[in-house]
Amino acid sequence: MTQRILFVCTGNICRSPLAEAVLRHKIALVGRSGEFDVDSAGTHDYHVGERPDPRTIKIAQINSVSTEGIRARQVEMSDFEDFDLIFGMDTGHVRHLKKMAPSDYHHKIHLYLEYTGAGVADVPDPYYGGFEGFEEIYKMIDKASDKLI
Template identity: 50%
Template sequence: MTPISILFVCMGNICRSPLAEGIFRHLVTEAGLNGHFTIDSAGTGGWHEGEPPDGRSIATAQSNGIDISGQRARRIRSSDYRDFDLILAMDRDNVAALEKIAPPEATIRLFGDAALGTGEDIPDPYYGGPDGFELIYTRLLTGCSSLLEALGVERASCSGNTSSVR
């Protein structure tokens, strides 16, 4: 069975996408589905490459029982478009940046569309305080829970074929 591969993307890969990766990974583990998913995160920019997530993201995740402190920021690579079944961008600016360099077969979706069904952007909390990180944590948790439920059902119904994710 080939795992469904998901890449969460924000601007610098230190606030939103590491939280989304950590939340989704935590939910997958709790559901006993570790072998069913490949999960990662990246940024459209490389300003923070090699750095851990923002301390406020780490603290927010930690306060919710999730450890993301071992993650390291990285920039999107051309191979990601081939290697990931689903690339989920946190806002429309990230979608636009990804689409500029993506091959036609890449599946890039706005997190707010694919996971929340609302079409909303997940706002960047970088320039705000801890409350902004709590707010996005709540939105990401809601979306990641819905996404896992949808993909788990899809996984069961397609018997290892992930073509419907694309």
């Protein structure tokens, strides 16, 4: 049975597409691509249809991770039924998702780092900072992704 995982951040161009790309990469490395369906989305529609932020693409490329084919989209009501696990990248995303989702689906919504045991912390938004912020979130996401496989 395929496990469907959705990562969610604000605009779906920094944190969640990086988490999607990293997890897909790690799953492929261990030959388990058929066991998972991984996607990402944003709580808001700021960047729908856009590629990930150039800094997201750069940190992924530095680490041999492909972001090819990833385009920003907004969370849809059908996502709550379609996905087995829905990870908010920060506590604000988790709150937003739980307000949006019917209560029957709240058990699917988790704070990413907390769920994976990688820490009870938010993955900080690197959007308004420099490239070092993207390096920092890559390390957090990379560590957390290891715990999902």
